Each structure stands twice: as structure tokens, then as C-alpha cells.
Amino acid sequence: MVRSTASAPATVRTTWSAARARTRADAAPGERRSAAYLYILPALAFYGLFVLAPFGHSIALSFFDYDGISPGSWIGLANYKELLADSQTRGAFVHALVLVVFYAALPVAIGLLLAASLSRTRVRGLAWFRTVLFLPQIIPLVVVAVIWRYIYAPGEGPLNEALRATGLSGLARPWLGDFSWALPAVGIVGTWVQYGLCMVLFIAGVQKIPTSLYDAARVDGAGALNEFLAVTLPNLRNEIAVALTLTIIASLRNFDLIYLTTQGGPGNATSVPAFEVYNQAFEVGRVGFASAIGVTLALIIFAITIGVNRIAEARS
């Protein structure tokens, strides 16, 4: 997917379940037709030539020591061994994990807070709220980066100004240039981008829960917390799985924001795998090693997508 805020996985989830429900997949597609291949051919050609083949080529490159110019040499798993051993690269994967908290855990928690509160009542003007909440999802990440670089600007940026105005001038700092604050600062941008998606998802989910379930819980004397745990949460299982899939992938595929706000700095404080792929291949000139990082990233994304959806299905 070339999408900056990875969105297709929502469909992965759908189709994954559909394909696994064998009966449906077997029964559905009508008569036997060899013309089908002709219909599929153009799509398969584009997809095969420009996605599958390069991905396969990427796997192959990851076993080579290759600088992009002189002929490469086969080095087996050495790139992958280095990826595990090198503290800078390992650090990039750790940073990605930290960002998962900001991109996925926080937005899902915020979304659930809203869902818990919304479950009992109807809200007017929901369409308007939904439009605004979803807005950060559709804005180009380059623009998001411009906006937040300004907010975080050292000296007289809006955030520092606001802190000074409220007597917290001791906290003012060059956020994106601060060794301990740069990563959380980038993380907060991710939270800002993702929480609206979670909220919109969960609002849609909560409204599909039959009110009779809540009535029954109330008859049983359940309080707000029990009601949330016993009714809202289990019934949002699908939506939570979709939200986690989308947001975790977005946190791992985090090239645009890092490249445009910190370039992985200060030092390597905000370096992430998606950035290292570009950096190692096109700045450092270690194409084989960069490919190994890219393939590892892809494998992690496959594992998480399939894992999250397996768990959601197993519980249903």
C-alpha cells in the first residue's frame, strides 16, 4: 500500500474472514469461466510488475552486500544478523514500539472513552462531529508535518508561547530537537492523526449494539463500568480489531512524519525502521541492509495484521 495512513487493511480484515469462511468463498463465484483470467490479467500485470516483483527483489537484495553501484556479493543472513546486533537499528525498532503506544494505544483508549459515554444516549449533530474528527486522516502528512513543526517551533512557537502564558515557561523547549522529548512529540502528532478514526469507528459500532443488551444489563443491576465491560467492549470487538490494525500499521509505516519533522534526530532519538530503509539505501548507500530492514518491517506488519484478526475471530 502506498497510503500514508494505511487504510486498506480494514478490507484485509473483511476479506480475510470472508475467505476463511470456506462455504461462502466456494459457493459464491458463479459459473466456471476461463474468461476470468482475461478479466484479471490487467490488474495482475500492474500488481505483479510493480508490487510483487519488487517485493521479491527486495527479499533477494536483503541477502546481498550491495551499495547500489558496484556488483553486490551474496552474504546470506548477515544483514539480518546485523539488524539484530546493531544497537542503532535495534533502537529504530524500539522507537517504533514506543510510537505504537502513541499511534494505536492512546487513540483506541480515547475512542473507547467516547464509546463508553455514547452507549446510553443519542447525540444530535453527530455527522458534523464525525466530519471534523476525521479531518486529520485525510490531510497529506506533509501538511501535517508543516503544521506541527510550527506548533513545536523552538523559541516562539505556539506551544512554547502557550506554556509561557500559563506560567509554565520552565517547560518550554525546542520540542523536536530535544533528546528526550522529540520522540513523544512526534508520537503526539500520531495520536492527533489517529484518534478521530478510532472515535468514528467506535461511534458507528456502538450505535449498532441493540439497546436491549443495555436494558438487560441494567436489570441485572450493572453499573456504568460493568455495563462497559460486559456489553460495550465485547460488542466492539470487530471495530477494535480494525482500529488496532490500521493504527499499528500506520505507526510502523511512519516515514513521512519522521522524514519531514526530525530526520530521525536529534542524534538517532527518533529514527524508525521506515526512515532507516530510506536513509540506509539512499543516503548511506547500504542497499542490501536497507532491504533487510524493509523486509523485516513487512513481515512484522503481516504478522500483526493476521495476529490481531485471528485474536478477534477466535473470541467471536
Place this chain on the structure above:
Amino acid sequence: MTGRGDRAVNYVILASFSLIALYPVAGIVLAAFQPPGSAAGGFSLPSELHLANFAEAWTQGHFASYLRSSLIVAVSVVFVSTLVSIMSGYAFGTMTFAGNKVLFYLFLLGLMVPLEGLVIPLYFDLRALSLTDTYWALILPQIGLSVAFGTFWMRAFFLATPRSLIEAAAIDGARRWSILWRVLVPFARPAVLTMMVLIFMWTWNEFLLALVMVSSESLRTAPLGLAFFQGQHVSDVTLLAAGAVIVALPVVVVYIFLQRHFIRGMISGSVVG
């Protein structure tokens, strides 16, 4: 808890988070209208609407050229992806053939594989074909990535289409090809529009592909142009804000008119799954 109390809490939560979502966006728009060169401190309301930043960004920043590149790429990608996705979705959704499962899973992989995992060889392969630094390098891979999603999207639609619709047309003697375009596609218009809107947004917003593939300034897409513009005008907030507004505007305008399609498409997994 009373219903009224709950409702008030809902509105407070919804309103505060809507404000947090809106504030930075509104802030950059306001900054773009400040007098050129001012600090635009803290996203204040401009005393009057200055358009000079837009004029300067437009001429100095070559945004007309960037928007043209983005438009050429986005229109080509959306048009071709839509066409071939409808065809492949039709085959997967209405026909049985040997290997349909394997092919289906192959396309499924395309929904998960990140661009970061293939952009490096893509660059070297296209360079070997002398296609880097051309529109082809932006259009062809983007089509490849879009048809994986498009195939699934259209397959799901055709699977849900009443078989009677197809059979009735077949009885009338229509061939499969004309059933698809004369009967099913008009019926599928909302689903097709949702798909087009999403592919348009992903293509318009794409940054990494453009960064890797393109070096001529005349080929820069809007996001790539803005990134370079940011590098040149780091401290000129109002000018940068105007550039950011120009780049985001086409997507935001489409979003305002077709927001249901954006939202439905992006959260569809929960609705169908």
C-alpha cells in the same frame, strides 16, 4: 445517571476532541492569511485577510507546476486503477476458475505489503528501464498498489450483488462484458465512487514514492514540492502556511463534498466484517 447528564458529558467529550482536531488545521489556515513575514504567533486571527502569501507561494514556490504534476498522476492512477479493478473484481466476484483462491490471496498480500518493503528495488528496476524521473515512475507503481485494494473492494461488491440481476441480463442475451458495463457498473456507482475517492486521496498524499523517484523540479508532486519549499523557507511561517493550504486544499474540497465515501471506505472493515 440521568439521560441529560450523559448527554452533556457526550457533547463535552465530542466538542473538546473536535476542537483539538480542528485547532491545528484552522491555525495553519489563519496563519496563511496573516501579513507576509509576520510571526503569526499562536494562531491569532489576522486583522485582515492578506492574500499576498498565496500569491508569493504560487509564483515563488512553483505550486502551479506541483499541482499540475499531482493532477496528472492522480487522474491517470484513478482512471486506470478503477477500470482494471472493476474487471478483476468482477471475475473474482462472479466467476469460478482454477487457482482463484491462490490469486485471491496473492492480491490480499498487496493490501498489507508496505511501500517501504519494495521501494528500493522499485527504484533500481525503474532506473534500469530509464523510467525514473518520469511520470511513469509515479503512476505505474501507484496503480499496482491501488489495484490490490480495488480488486478487493469490487470483489466484495460483486459478491453482494443479487445473482438475479446478472441472470436476468444473461437471459436477455447480453454477453458478460456488456453485462458488466451496461448493467452492473451503473448499479455499482456508489461503491465505485468510494473506491475512486480513496485511490485519489492515497495518490495525492503519497510522498515517499515521489521523493525516491523524481529529481526534476518540473515533475515534483504537490507534497514533494511542499517538502522542498519547507526546506527553503523554514522560518517564513505565513508563506509556508499558504503553501500547505494550497497542497491540502484539493483533497479537503473532495472530502467536504464526498465525506461519506471517505469515512465509509476507510472504516468499511468493521461494517462488513
